Amino acid sequence: xxxxxxxxxxxxxxxxxxxxxxxxxxxxxxxxxxxxxxxxxxxxxxxxxxxxxxxxxxxxxxxxxxxxxxxxxxxxxxxxxxxxxxxxxxxxxxxxxxxxxxxxxxxxxxxxxxxxxxxxxxxxxxxxxxxxxxxxxxxxxxxxxxxxxxxxxxxxxxxxxxxxxxxxxxxxxxxxxxxxxxxxxxxxxxxxxxxxxxxxxxxxxxxxxxxxxxxxxxxxxxxxxxxxxxxxxxxxxxxxxxxxxxxxxxxxxxxxxxxxxxxxxx
Numbered sequence: 001x002x003x004x005x006x007x008x009x010x011x012x013x014x015x016x017x018x019x020x021x022x023x024x025x026x027x028x029x030x031x032x033x034x035x036x037x038x039x040x041x042x043x044x045x046x047x048x049x050x051x052x053x054x055x056x057x058x059x060x061x062x063x064x065x066x067x068x069x070x071x072x073x074x075x076x077x078x079x080x081x082x083x084x085x086x087x088x089x090x091x092x093x094x095x096x097x098x099x100x101x102x103x104x105x106x107x108x109x110x111x112x113x114x115x116x117x118x119x120x121x122x123x124x125x126x127x128x129x130x131x132x133x134x135x136x137x138x139x140x141x142x143x144x145x146x147x148x149x150x151x152x153x154x155x156x157x158x159x160x161x162x163x164x165x166x167x168x169x170x171x172x173x174x175x176x177x178x179x180x181x182x183x184x185x186x187x188x189x190x191x192x193x194x195x196x197x198x199x200x201x202x203x204x205x206x207x208x209x210x211x212x213x214x215x216x217x218x219x220x221x222x223x224x225x226x227x228x229x230x231x232x233x234x235x236x237x238x239x240x241x242x243x244x245x246x247x248x249x250x251x252x253x254x255x256x257x258x259x260x261x262x263x264x265x266x
Contacts, residue, residue, distance in 0.1 A: 008081070009185055011178060013129050016146050019174035021121065023153040024061045027054075027160065028113035030169040036107070043163040044237065048098070050163050053156060054109050055102035056094075058116045060152040064145070065119035067133035077138030083148050084186040084265050086137040093136070147178055154179035155235050158228060162237075171228075177203040180227040183234040186264045196221040196255045200230045209255050221253030236263035 031054045039051040048056070078086070105112045129143030140148075154176055157169050184204040195211025197219040198204075209221070225233070229248045232238035240259035243249040251257065 009181060011143070011147050013143055013146075015174045016143070016150060016178060017124065019172050019178060020061070020064075020146055020149045020153065021117070022172040023150070023157065023175040024057075024113070024117060024120070026170050026172065027057050027153070027157055028110065028117065030160065030167055031057075031113060032110040034109075034164065034167075038164050038167075039107075039109075041163050043159055045159060046095075050160065051109070052098055052102040053159055053163065055105055055112065056098040057153065057156045057160070058105075058109070058112045059098060059101050060149060060156065061120050062116045063135075064133075064142075064149065065116070065123040067135065067145070068123040068127050068131070068142070070134050073132045073134050073139035075139060076132060076141065078135060078140045078144075080140070080144040080147060080182070081185060081189055083135075083137065083140070083144070084151075084183065085190075087265050090136045147182060150175040150178040151182055155231060155237075158231065158237070176227055180204050180230055183231060183264055187234070187258070187261060190264060191261050195219075196223065196253065196258075198222075198258075199224040200227055203227055211255050219253075221255040223249065223251045223256050223258060225249035233258075233262050234264045236266045 034050065034054070039049065039054070041050045043050060043053050045053060101112075127142055129141060131142045132139045133142050133145050135145055154171060157171060161167055161169055180200050180203040184198060184200055184206045187198060188206040188208040191208045191210070193210035194207040196207065196209040198206050198208060199222065201224070211221070225243065225248060229238065229243055233240060233243060233249070238248070240249075240257075240262055244251065
C-alpha cells in the first residue's frame with residue numbers, strides 16, 4: 001500500500017500573531033530584570049553572552065517590521081517546510097548581525113525591546129498573511145514567516161532560561177505548540193514513511209521513517225517526549241543518547257532510534 005499523502009499543516013493566524021507578541025513580551029519582562037553580571041553570563045550558543053542572546057531575540061521580532069517596510073517580492077520562493085533546513089546557511093550572517101545589534105544597544109536592551117514591539121504591532125496591523133516578505137532565504141508569506149518566529153522565540157527563550165538559573169521565562173502555550181508542530185513536521189519531511197510514530201503530547205503526532213506501514217493498534221515503533229525536550233533534540237541543544245539516558249524520551253522498536261535524523265536545525 002502506498003503511503004498516505006501528508007497534508008500541509010495550517011496555523012491559526014490570530015493565534016500565531018498573539019503568540020509571537022505574547023512570547024516577545026515575556027522575554028522583555030525578563031530581560032529588563034537582568035543585572036550586568038547576568039547579562040555577561042555565557043550561553044550554550046558558542047561565545048554569545050546573555051546580552052547578545054537578548055539582542056538576538058529582539059532582532060528575531062524586529063525582522064517582521066523590517067521586511068514589511070521593504071518592497072513586496074514579486075514571487076513566493078520559500079515554503080514554510082523549507083525554512084527549518086535553510087537556517088544553517090545563514091548562521092554566519094546572523095552572528096554578525098546579532099553582535100552589531102548588541103553593541104549598538106549596549107545596556108539599553110529594554111529600550112530596544114520597547115521600540116521593536118511598537119514597530120511590530122504597527123507594521124503588522126494592516127498586513128495580511130498572504131503578503132510576501134523578503135526573508136534571508138527568499139520570499140515567504142507573512143503568515144508562514146510569523147510561524148517561524150514562534151520557533152525562534154521558543155528556542156531562544158529556552159536558551160535564556162538555561163543561561164540564567166532561576167529566570168524561568170514562561171513559554172506561551174500557542175508559541176510552544178507551533179514550534180513543536182513545525183519541527184515534528186520537519187522530521188516527517190526529512191524521513192518520510194509510516195513505520196515510526198513520534199508523539200509530542202499534547203501538541204503533535206507524526207509518522208515517519210521508511211518501513212512496514214502501521215494501520216491500526218499500537219505502532220511497533222514509538223517515540224514519545226515532552227515538547228521542550230523535543231525542541232532541544234530537534235535544534236541540537238540535547239543529544240539523543242543523553243535524553244534517553246535521562247528518561248526524557250522513550251523509544252521502543254527497531255526503527256525508533258532517531259539519532260541519525262537529529263538535529264533538524266543547527
